[in-house]
Amino acid sequence: xxxxxxxxVIELCHAYNGxxxxxxxxxxxxxxLKIEPPEGDQCRDFIPFHTNGGESAFYTYLNRNKxxxxxxxxxxxxxxxxxxxxxxxxVVVENYRSGVAKKLKVxxxxxxxxxxxxxxxxxxxxxxxGPLAHRPCYDMVAQAMGGMISLTGYPDAPPVxxxxxxxxxxxxTFLCVGVLTAxxxxxxxxxxxxxxxxxxxxxxxxxxxAIPLHTAxxxxxxxxxxxxxTIAPFDVFEARDGYVAMGVGTDKLFxxxxxxMDMPRLAEDPRYADNGLRVKNxxxxxxxxxxxxxxxxxxxxxxxxxxxxxxxxxxxxxxxEAIEHPHIQAREMMVHIEHPTAGDCYVQGVPIKLxxxxxxxxxxxxxLGQHTGEIFGLTGEQVARLKDEGVL
Amino acid sequence: xxxxxxxxVIELCHAYNGxxxxxxxxxxxxxxLKIEPPEGDQCRDFIPFHTNGGESAFYTYLNRNKxxxxxxxxxxxxxxxxxxxxxxxxVVVENYRSGVAKKLKVxxxxxxxxxxxxxxxxxxxxxxxGPLAHRPCYDMVAQAMGGMISLTGYPDAPPVxxxxxxxxxxxxTFLCVGVLTAxxxxxxxxxxxxxxxxxxxxxxxxxxxAIPLHTAxxxxxxxxxxxxxTIAPFDVFEARDGYVAMGVGTDKLFxxxxxxMDMPRLAEDPRYADNGLRVKNxxxxxxxxxxxxxxxxxxxxxxxxxxxxxxxxxxxxxxxEAIEHPHIQAREMMVHIEHPTAGDCYVQGVPIKLxxxxxxxxxxxxxLGQHTGEIFGLTGEQVARLKDEGVL
Numbered sequence: 001x002x003x004x005x006x007x008x009v010i011e012l013c014h015a016y017n018g019x020x021x022x023x024x025x026x027x028x029x030x031x032x033l034k035i036e037p038p039e040g041d042q043c044r045d046f047i048p049f050h051t052n053g054g055e056s057a058f059y060t061y062l063n064r065n066k067x068x069x070x071x072x073x074x075x076x077x078x079x080x081x082x083x084x085x086x087x088x089x090x091v092v093v094e095n096y097r098s099g100v101a102k103k104l105k106v107x108x109x110x111x112x113x114x115x116x117x118x119x120x121x122x123x124x125x126x127x128x129x130g131p132l133a134h135r136p137c138y139d140m141v142a143q144a145m146g147g148m149i150s151l152t153g154y155p156d157a158p159p160v161x162x163x164x165x166x167x168x169x170x171x172x173t174f175l176c177v178g179v180l181t182a183x184x185x186x187x188x189x190x191x192x193x194x195x196x197x198x199x200x201x202x203x204x205x206x207x208x209x210a211i212p213l214h215t216a217x218x219x220x221x222x223x224x225x226x227x228x229x230t231i232a233p234f235d236v237f238e239a240r241d242g243y244v245a246m247g248v249g250t251d252k253l254f255x256x257x258x259x260x261m262d263m264p265r266l267a268e269d270p271r272y273a274d275n276g277l278r279v280k281n282x283x284x285x286x287x288x289x290x291x292x293x294x295x296x297x298x299x300x301x302x303x304x305x306x307x308x309x310x311x312x313x314x315x316x317x318x319x320x321e322a323i324e325h326p327h328i329q330a331r332e333m334m335v336h337i338e339h340p341t342a343g344d345c346y347v348q349g350v351p352i353k354l355x356x357x358x359x360x361x362x363x364x365x366x367x368l369g370q371h372t373g374e375i376f377g378l379t380g381e382q383v384a385r386l387k388d389e390g391v392l
Numbered sequence: 393x394x395x396x397x398x399x400x401v402i403e404l405c406h407a408y409n410g411x412x413x414x415x416x417x418x419x420x421x422x423x424x425l426k427i428e429p430p431e432g433d434q435c436r437d438f439i440p441f442h443t444n445g446g447e448s449a450f451y452t453y454l455n456r457n458k459x460x461x462x463x464x465x466x467x468x469x470x471x472x473x474x475x476x477x478x479x480x481x482x483v484v485v486e487n488y489r490s491g492v493a494k495k496l497k498v499x500x501x502x503x504x505x506x507x508x509x510x511x512x513x514x515x516x517x518x519x520x521x522g523p524l525a526h527r528p529c530y531d532m533v534a535q536a537m538g539g540m541i542s543l544t545g546y547p548d549a550p551p552v553x554x555x556x557x558x559x560x561x562x563x564x565t566f567l568c569v570g571v572l573t574a575x576x577x578x579x580x581x582x583x584x585x586x587x588x589x590x591x592x593x594x595x596x597x598x599x600x601x602a603i604p605l606h607t608a609x610x611x612x613x614x615x616x617x618x619x620x621x622t623i624a625p626f627d628v629f630e631a632r633d634g635y636v637a638m639g640v641g642t643d644k645l646f647x648x649x650x651x652x653m654d655m656p657r658l659a660e661d662p663r664y665a666d667n668g669l670r671v672k673n674x675x676x677x678x679x680x681x682x683x684x685x686x687x688x689x690x691x692x693x694x695x696x697x698x699x700x701x702x703x704x705x706x707x708x709x710x711x712x713e714a715i716e717h718p719h720i721q722a723r724e725m726m727v728h729i730e731h732p733t734a735g736d737c738y739v740q741g742v743p744i745k746l747x748x749x750x751x752x753x754x755x756x757x758x759x760l761g762q763h764t765g766e767i768f769g770l771t772g773e774q775v776a777r778l779k780d781e782g783v784l
Contacts, residue, residue: 003573003574003576003577004573004576004577006580007576016600024569028573046601046622047601047605047622048601048604048605048608048609048611049608049609050608051608051609057604057605057607057608057609058600058601058604060604061600061603061604062600108747125704126719127723127745128745129722129723130719130722130723131718131719131722132719135699135704136702136703136704137704137706138626138637138639138641138704140618140620140626140628140637140639141637141638141639141704141705141706142706143637144628144635144636144637144706144707144708144709145637145706145707145709145714145717145719146709146714147709147710147711147713147714147715148554148555148556149618149628149635149637149708150555150708150709150710150711150714151555151556151711152544152552152553152554152555153545153546153552153555154545154549154550154552157546157549158546158617158628158630158635159628159635159708160544160545160546160552160617160618160628161544161618161628161637162540162544162554162555162558163540163542163543163544163545163554163602163615163616164540164543164598164599164600164602165600166554166558166562166598168600169562169597169598169600170558170561170562170565170598173562173565173566173569174565174743174744175744176569177416177565177568177569177572177744178744178745178746180569180572180573180575180576181395181396181420181572181744181746182395182746182749183572183576184395184396184399184572184575184576184579185395185396185746185748185749187576187579188398191748193746193747193748193749194746194747194748195744195745195746195747196745196747197743197744197745198723198743200719200720200723201720201723201725201743201745202743204714204720204725204740204743205561205725205740205743206556206558206561206562207556207711207714207740208408208450208453208454208556208557208560208561209438209439209440209450210555210556210711211453211711211715211726211739211740212440212449212450212452212453212739213439213440213449213711214711214712214715215449215715215726215737215738215739216440216441216442216443216449216734216737217440217441217443217449219440220710220711220712221711222710223555224555225550225552226532226541226552226553228532230438230439234530234532236532236536236541236550236551236552236553238550243536243541243550243551244536245530245532245533245535245536245537245541245553246533247530247532247533249530307527310528311528312517312527312528312529312530312533313533314529314533314534314536314537315536315537316536316541316542316551317536317537317538317539317542318539318542318612318614319539319542319543319599319602319603319605319606319612319613320606320612321539322537322538322539322542322596322599323539323603323606323607325537326523327518327522327523327524327537327592328592328593328596330521330522330523331519331521331522331590331592331593333593333596333597334603334607342608345607345608346607347603347604347607348596348597348599348603351566351589351590351593351594351596351597352566352567352569352570352573352587352589353519353570353587353588353589353593354570354573354574354577354585354586354587355500355585355586355587355588356577356583356585356586357574357577357585
């Protein structure tokens with residue numbers, strides 16, 4: 001048995017943040033019914049595609065463990081089918097631009113009238129209220145306006161976004177926290193409610209120390225590459241064959257580092273006597289010393305040397321190296337699943353590991369409309385007729 | 393009433409990922425009892441400090457809404473007090489390095505013997521099992537080994553971490569999802585369990601398309617600055633007074649962009665006729681065209697022009713601009729709280745917005761040991777004596 005078995009979730013989502021939320025729920029056993037428009041979630045057209053069957057591998061990753069049906073919500077008969085489904089559901093997750101759900105008559109006010117116990121979660125770029133709520137958004141725009149881009153990159157180059165779409169990812173995760181919180185509240189009161197999470201708010205919530213640095217000290221934090229403004233050494237160093245991240249947060253660790261580098265005199269250098277001095281004198285002296293030494297070693301050598309010394313350290317892995325890493329594999333962070341057209345799929349595993357009810361990847365992402373009949377209780381003949389009518 | 397009122401959480405955490413998890417719970421009404429060692433969470437020494445009272449502003453942000461007590465867990469009497477508290481609690485969250493909780497006798501096996509209903513959540517660098525489970529970690533090391541650093545930065549410069557500590561942040565959020573999931577399961581079964589989340593797994597889970605790109609097509613994704621490998625134009629452009637993020641995901645939006653730039657002929661250029669061609673021909677031609685035009689405008693002008701055209705766009709805000717932005721303010725993403733020694737504090741608000749039971753920031757972070765007596769049911773005299781004995 002999985003933890004969320006018996007929970008019925010309707011996913012009225014496209015692309016990324018809402019589907020990520022529902023993936024987290026589905027991995028833990030929720031029954032997620034993904035309702036797509038007849039032309040499919042736009043994500044079905046996102047590269048890369050499986051070499052067999054032509055499905056988007058992005059879609060098949062993000063929508064594993066879900067069932068899929070289609071509805072043309074602009075058709076009145078489709079709305080009837082949808083409202084009947086809402087009566088049976090615990091949660092609806094949508095990620096339309098603010099205002100679109102209302103136009104489609106699938107907004108919270110409408111659905112709570114049908115099922116007052118419903119938890120309605122909306123993920124969007126700018127949220128359901130506020131002066132910019134109506135604006136379209138992409139992950140990068142949220143990273144820009146939320147303040148993250150200003151904090152990422154090297155000082156001598158333009159600012160840069162965090163590579164992966166963390167505004168989408170984490171908005172999906174915050175939505176999931178909101179849904180589960182609302183469900184626990186409903187256990188006590190029987191009442192549903194709405195969850196509103198915006199990508200810009202999400203990014204802003206991830207800025208940690210940069211905010212108090214301004215509110216308490218008036219400092220505007222800026223991008224510093226891999227350097228930590230408060231700890232030194234804490235950086236990515238150049239090995240012979242790539243890069244290695246290494247950090248030293250205490251005087252004791254600094255001594256361990258110097259011993260590991262076979263440079264005991266470095267530990268005695270008065271310029272580096274404590275963390276405050278190391279932060280002050282890190283550039284260029286201390287960094288150059290470490291870099292010049294590191295360049296004579298391979299990533300694997302550095303990892304071994306620092307591990308033995310108890311110094312937090314790890315190589316900058318590329319995607320292939322990360323996927324194939326024995327630790328990632330041992331943690332089942334890559335799992336195999338058989339897809340009806342794509343065949344063998346290897347997808348990210350379940351990062352939230354529960355001891356008694358472990359989540360897992362059990363069923364492949366749905367083909368377009370695969371479970372339409374099952375979801376709406378329709379025969380194959382009825383599905384065919386409603387398709388012809390433009391309802392499904 | 394808040395959603396999680398009545399939920400009792402023991403926070404046995406330091407620094408960032410565990411405390412972030414407990415902050416999300418406390419914001420929604422959980423009673424979080426933060427148990428610090430007598431010398432305090434190391435985070436109390438993290439800059440910046442409030443100009444009044446000398447408290448760490450990082451600590452006061454991250455620990456709002458919590459109560460705080462101290463325990464020296466190496467003292468047998470402290471363990472007795474702790475075990476008695478565990479009997480009254482729903483959740484324990486810890487973020488020791490894997491193995492330390494067991495040494496301290498506060499591991500899951502021990503605590504479930506005392507309270508079988510307990511949900512025990514552990515956040516760590518490498519997780520509770522796997523070949524590297526024993527290793528120390530920092531956020532940057534997890535970003536490196538999880539694959540994120542290889543995807544961030546410009547191709548002609550070394551790779552760079554995402555500025556904010558997303559490995560910590562999101563591990564805390566995943567922990568929170570795990571705790572809430574386990575609580576819903578306990579509602580049905582009465583049984584507790586353990587939640588294991590690692591920073592490396594977390595980062596790996598955020599890589600989205602980069603993983604299927606390798607598993608389905610054998611491609612090793614690399615850092616591309618702000619460019620999206622599948623959409624063009626999608627980039628950060630140079631304005632007269634800073635940078636602006638702008639993206640165009642469809643042909644229709646591309647035409648809107650060209651009209652907004654007053655360059656209708658650009659929309660007719662066969663090199664940019666569809667998204668595939670735009671991706672192929674983006675560098676250097678299309679990017680230069682947009683950049684040269686953008687450089688003649690201010691950020692505010694670009695924002696207005698693109699907003700009117702319906703093109704997703706937003707300025708790269710620095711921290712001050714983000715904090716003061718009317719939308720961030722309207723969404724209550726910055727809130728005021730009065731702290732007994734620091735006075736006026738302005739901290740990040742609650743990003744997960746529930747309609748019927750809104751979370752909020754109500755009480756300031758605890759002074760060291762402020763609620764020790766209340767938490768353990770001790771008189772002031774007993775607290776003083778136990779402090780002398782080295783228990784608290």
